[in-house]
Structure formats: C-alpha cells, structure tokens
Amino acid sequence: MDQVELVRDFNRYYTRRIGVLTDRYLGQRRSLGEARLLFEIGAGAEVRELRARLGLDSGYLSRLLRSLEAEGLIRVDPQPDDRRLRVAELTDAGAQELDDLDARSREAVDALLRPLTVVQRERLVAAQDQVRRLLRLAAVDIQRVDDASGIARACLRTYADELADRFPEGYDAATLTPPGQLALLVAWDEGEAVGCVAWRRLGPKVAEVRHLWVGVRARGIGLGRRLLQEIEADAAAHGFTMIRLGTHRALTEAIALYRSSGYREIEPYDDSPYNQVAFEKGAA
Amino acid sequence: MDQVELVRDFNRYYTRRIGVLTDRYLGQRRSLGEARLLFEIGAGAEVRELRARLGLDSGYLSRLLRSLEAEGLIRVDPQPDDRRLRVAELTDAGAQELDDLDARSREAVDALLRPLTVVQRERLVAAQDQVRRLLRLAAVDIQRVDDASGIARACLRTYADELADRFPEGYDAATLTPPGQLALLVAWDEGEAVGCVAWRRLGPKVAEVRHLWVGVRARGIGLGRRLLQEIEADAAAHGFTMIRLGTHRALTEAIALYRSSGYREIEPYDDSPYNQVAFEKGAA
C-alpha cells in the first residue's frame, strides 16, 4: 500500500472509532450542535464571536441559542457598550450540563485507555502528538508578502522582540532590514501568521537569507526547515545560486538547522554585531 | 495535561481535519450515506449484508438503494437461491462513480501530504500505524470462556494447527489439554476470537499457563503480553502464587515475552516433547 492509501485507511479507522466514542458520550441527550455551542460559550461569549468560531449561519445559531435558553441552560443579554451585540452566558444549570458532558467525554476516553499499560498509553500519546505536529506542518500555508505591508512589519517586530529577549545584549530593532529590499515569505496557520523568512540581494548571484522567525505557537513542528527550503527555492527561482546568512551564537537551533541543511560555516561577511556565525551554500 | 485530556485534544483536532477533507472529496455531489453505500456494494453484496455492515435501518437502506437505482448507479436483483434476498451490484456508471469518488479522496489526501518531505511522510505513516495498533489492542475484549465450549475448542484447534506448521516435527493435537481442566480466556476483536490463553492447577499454589495463542490478524499489537498479564491476574485471584510454563525452542517471540515479563528460566518440569524451555515466576 502506498502512503496515500495508508493515510486514508487510518482516517477511515479513526473516524469510525471516534464516532462510536462520541455517540457514547453524547448519549442521545443533546445534539452535537448544541453540545459544541455549550462548550464554546464556556465562560461567556459574544454571539458574533460564536458565529465566527463555529462557522454557523446567523439564523441557525440564533435558533440554537433560543433552544438552549428555553431549557434554562444559557442567558443571552445585550452588551452594554454596543447594544446590537449580545452576549451568551451559561446559567448554573448550563454549567452543570457542560460539566456533565465533559465528565462523560473524559470517562469514554478513560475507558478506551484503561486496557493499556502505562507505557502503552505513553506511546499512544507520543504517536498522536507526532501525527498532529506533522499535520499542522502540512497545513501551514506559505505565501509571498510585500515586506512593507502591515503583516510583514508585525512579523518582523515580533521577531525583533523575541531576539531582544533571547540575546544577553538585547536586540536593536533598527537592525531590521527597511521595507523595499526584502523578498519575504509569511507562514500562516489557520489564518494566523506563525513564521516568516526573507532574502535580499547581496551580489550578482548571491542572496542573503534574513529574519528567519518561527513563532512560539509553531515551534517544534519542523516549520523552520520548511521556511528555509521555500526561501532557498524562491531565491534560486530569481537566479541566485549562492546563499549566505549570518546568525547569533545564542541561536543554537538555527545553527543546527543550517548545518543539517547543507550550509558550510564561513568567516562573517559583514560587521553586524548579531551575525557572529556565518554560513553559505551553493556557488556564485 | 493528563493523558485523557491529550487524547481528547487529539480527537478534536483530528476529526476537524478529517471533516474538512471529507467535505472536499465528496464535493457536495453525493451524500455521505450514498457514498458509503456505493463503497460497501463494491463488487456486489446482499442487501441484508449491507444492512449489517453499515448498521442501517431496513427502511432507510431500501430508500437509499432506490435512489441510487433511479440514478442508474446500481442494479438490485433477487438472489436465485432464496428469492426473498436481494443482491445489489454496481452498473458501469456506478463503478465509474465509485472510481471518481475514490480518485477524489486520494487526491484530497495527496494534497494534504504534498507539503511534507518524504521523511516526514514516512514519520506520519509510522506514527499513525502506532496509534492504530494501540487502539486496536485497547479495543480487544478479553473474556472468561468455558474450555469445553465450541469457541474454546475452535481457538485451541487453530492454535494446534499453527504450531503444527511452526514446529519442524509437527504438533500432535492430542497434547491439547482435554476440556474441564482449564481456566481459559479468549480475546475478541470486533466479534472475532483472535487469541486465547489458559491456566491449570499444577500443585497447591502452582498454576501452569498453557496454550497462549495470538491469531495472525492480531499479531504485533502487544496482545500476547496483555493476555499473559490477564491470565496471571486470574491465577493470582484464585490463590496461585507461582506460575510455571513450558514452551518450544522455535517460539522465539514467546520466549522473549516471558523473559521480559519477569520469568526466570528453569529446568523443564514435565516430559512433554514440546516444552523444551521452561519458565517460572513468583514463589510457591
């Protein structure tokens, strides 16, 4: 069986198992829609917010809210600041019901795990974590973005803030490349920018990779390597045959990434105080 | 987060991702019910069989069949042997439609995997395989069964057949313990017996574990270890503090299992030609 077939097979198996589990914990007491809504309301949420999070039609959501309200599980009141908006909150009975649903879901999963030994459970959790990391990585969408745009500057600012925390000597944000010089890629995960990387021209066939940033939310899934590959491909597509880059001694993961991506260490090629270690790949 | 919470979290994430995938490949062209039915009919199936496999109400299934028939995707004819039964078969158009659905499902998964490197895809498949093995193991139901019952004898017969294949000298089924002496556990996976194990009394506090069998379908998921643990617990619950067992030199996985389960090797305690290696655990 090829990889696609194996993944499909797993999907079929998993959805069947999860379906049985879900049926059991909902136990016919509440529809999936109502249960999800109770869960999302949690400590209280604006109706607009709920609509966006659950991706529901406003008419449908309104009806679900009325039905939960009629059962005394929630309260919906206008928001004082803007009386067009309404805020849904759980009543005591609603909180009780949510606890109940939660306890039954926990119990169903617990019963599933019970026959396994401690070691087997640890293996299960570790394997699930691996699956999720890889799927999240696969879902990240990498797009070319104008380096003067708001989102580009926001990414670079976060990058600068994180470096300032990381370097003993701090980081001077003035070191960031000014807009207009960079070809910049931004990585999006479910609508949120979680990483970026850029290149700029250093010489006729030489590009410099700069500002490789992976946000805290997306660390440890291999996004750094993917961004590096994409930016290399982008520079190559623009006719650059050699890539140089510099980095700080403190960024050990980055240094390991460059080494394992085929870069060789060279003497620093500029006098930036942050580029203490330099690498290159390819030939001019 | 504890293990139950981690598993729930994974379930939520995975169902969301799979849901998106499924929506895409069905592409609104056919309802999930009809698609599943087409898939189950495949090369042809009795209506009764379909009802059992899909767990559908007979009225509902009938209507789904009529709808597919009206579209010219299937043909439903009485079975010649028993004209109450009816057999559904795909027409050429139906086979075409199924191929189409299949190709689109493959394409959706392929698109999901495309951003990953070869190594990452291999890791994904391996991790999914691990998850599935562990879930299958967790779903196996181990039940006490009378050793004279049909299912018990069927398990022991399969066990004997497999040993006959495995041992160079063959295996004499007369060596099987006759009914009435064994406390026997059978492992069920989705209604099918896939393994067994038994103990019998050897002395005041000494029990002998016999006939540990794991069927081909359930190998490699750790079921042998689970059966061994359950049978040890059962013997202990009956007041036996020491367990002995003998096995054949050719059964290397079994020997490894006993060693890693805390058994120490002893001199053979009986003259069975198949018990060439013997182990014990506990104290009399």
Next chain:
DNA sequence: GCGATTTTCTGACCTTAGTCAGAGAATCTG
C-alpha cells in the same frame, strides 16, 4: 399444506443541520 418466520419494501413521521431573505434595532460616517 399451513402457519410462522424472514426479507424487503412503502408510507408516515421525526430530528438535525442547515440556507436564504428580509425586518428591526442600534450604531457609525459624512
């Protein structure tokens, strides 16, 4: 050969999960 059983089908009914078009109230913009 006759009553019991099995299998499939039809009709009537239901819930869930939506979609779409506006209405009405509140707020924002020029």
Next chain:
DNA sequence: CAGATTCTCTGACTAAGGTCAGAAAATCGC
C-alpha cells in the same frame, strides 16, 4: 441628522439521516 452599516432575529424552506409500523412475497418447519 440622514443614510449606510452592523448585528441579531424570525419565517419559510431544504436535504440528510433516520425511526417505526405494517404489507407483501418467499421460504421454513412441522
């Protein structure tokens, strides 16, 4: 302050996915 916009709600409608009670035909058991 008038018109545009935003937000929620109601009414009317739809499809999917079912359940339940029987009817009709075929077969089984005696």
